[in-house]
Amino acid sequence: MRAEIIAVGSELLTPYKLDTNSLYLTEKLLEVGIKVAYKTVVGDNREDLYKAIKDASKRVPLIILTGGLGPTEDDITREVVANFLKKELILKEEIIEKIRRHFEVRGIKMPDINIRQAFVIEGALVMENNVGTAPGLWIDEEKIKIALLPGPPRELKPMVENFLINELKKYGSYNYYSRTMRIVGLTESETEEKIEDIISGLKNPWINILAIPGQIEINILGRGKNSIEEAEDRVNEVFNRILERLKDYVFTLEKESLEEVVGKLLKKRGESLSVAESCTGGLLSNRITNISGSSAYFERGVVTYSNNAKMEILGVKSETLKKHGAVSRETALEMVEGIKRLSKTDYGLAITGIAGPTGGTGEKPVGTVFIALSTPQKSEVFKYRFIGDREKIKWQSSQQALYHLWKHLKNG
């Protein structure tokens, strides 16, 4: 069975806001073998919504509506669907009671307008809302199936997982299976070149390559005609061939970040890390400390933006700065050895470079970055020339620093 998702809300037709529920819904629908064929966004306008539902009903047998279930006059989804199906709206006392209690436990009297949310389309099943006030509705007719879900993700998600997905299971006519890998240390074109012969022309499984600066994610999505095993086989065959080619660069088979993977390795090994940053300005420390429990392995970081700070905190020599400059192999090395000496950690990382857009020279253009890794055995410096704006250069620098540490930890 194929579906159309219709997101209702005038705010989704402004330059300010996108419908993001559809990504979540698409994933959940795929899990039960239902494919999204269309996504539509329409405003809080009776006539427009009516047309959207009518057109969708001719295109697909299943419509998932999100939004427009609130208590105000702009919330028209219930009414328009009832009108489209030529059904009555029935006021349910037990839902009024539930909404009333929702307000009561918060010490508030239920506003009268919320009574609107207790209207149910004749013949619809009610999906309880344990987070907010708007119940969802599920209409399962022979000709057309329509789900009405609230817009806020924290209300919509439990409804889908606790109720809707079980109803939809019986209509799943596809068998989908997907796997993911994330890659660091290769560019998008280097990655594609390595696996071109495997993925070229593939339709099932279908390959999606998502590149962000310094990271490639490969999603492999397969369909089985008769069974989920067929989908799994198709995906696994391609997955294993790709993994064999890229194994030196694949840091996770989940949706983990590189800082998460590096953190787990450090934790397992009982080792510690400190960092000294110049051009990344704290980004590397920030990423490392985004991981819960990072205090177990992250000892300290310094953002030595000025030359004085590099000399005073890290003991970088004035002659080094004069002779080679702040952006140099030599400075990176003294930074990493300084931070390790100070913090007495097993590993140190240091980054110095030119994030731009100004500050570049002929010899050291914008994007020139030196990354130093110090392990218990030795210190090494890697030179890069990144492309992009200031934030992209900062990001790639932090990503490559984590990459070098990951490579060492993985093999060590």
Added chain:
Amino acid sequence: MRAEIIAVGSELLTPYKLDTNSLYLTEKLLEVGIKVAYKTVVGDNREDLYKAIKDASKRVPLIILTGGLGPTEDDITREVVANFLKKELILKEEIIEKIRRHFEVRGIKMPDINIRQAFVIEGALVMENNVGTAPGLWIDEEKIKIALLPGPPRELKPMVENFLINELKKYGSYNYYSRTMRIVGLTESETEEKIEDIISGLKNPWINILAIPGQIEINILGRGKNSIEEAEDRVNEVFNRILERLKDYVFTLEKESLEEVVGKLLKKRGESLSVAESCTGGLLSNRITNISGSSAYFERGVVTYSNNAKMEILGVKSETLKKHGAVSRETALEMVEGIKRLSKTDYGLAITGIAGPTGGTGEKPVGTVFIALSTPQKSEVFKYRFIGDREKIKWQSSQQALYHLWKHLKNG
């Protein structure tokens, strides 16, 4: 005139990718008085796309298609639109030449498949692509107007700005005007409470309140029936009333970030800043150094994650840590005075707290954060209790730290 945007591409129907071109297009269309009434996403499937175009043509007189203009067999937009309009596709020699040159200057022979991109729908105007190979097409018939734009934003945008928008101007039937303000130091509900009587029930201008942790953006979008002046008057009247109420918290009337505004103030005053972070782990330094030219005022930052680091780098006293703990007013104060002493800057900021999800206690639950600001006159500490996950607590902490500095700089 009202429009429908149709984004074409099977990748936009996966859980991995959203159509973001529509935000840009919506803004540009509003500027010339055209309102987006529907947005649709459809896959690379002839029948589905045909139906989407047909349905759209019954709903609105203007269709903007993005994507599906590439050289592969999956790129079907040209063909399907020609089919829908019952028009021929004509091969244009001059476009082949242009594509051939595009490859030549890159030292590559044009692949044969790219010839597909030189087909033009009978009667369509060609929109040149100076970045990629796929030209855009503009069909301006009495009954229906259709634009075909390439999917990649860097190809689409110049085409819209250099060509399409001029064609569309003559069909703009609305007059739109919008203004923005960004607020810090108030929650969403505090903001709404302060201006409820102004915005309640307003339809024109229309108010959009976007809340991210620690920041509120208010967009005011007005429509003039007969003139742009009417739209401006409607917007400005509401804008000025809101601004009067919120002026102590409005940090920009543009789309600037708080770190950008703070940076400009420091630069103008010729003053300098250093920061000491614990729970924010480098986020504050990172945000400050995301601004180009920040080296003019940002001297250094330290991420003193461990107690040792707090004592060794900042001179926080062992007794303070023992008696009051690392998360305390006293520690925050010694941190900020330590970093100012070390770096000799005019201002210092320090943050220490519990970002969670673990580490909270009954007395100091997760989200407890102390923020210290040191100015040339005095040092002050502010206590917060933030709600949310680890990254949200980090973000709000950095935002409130910038807020206190901004408040001082603005009034000073």
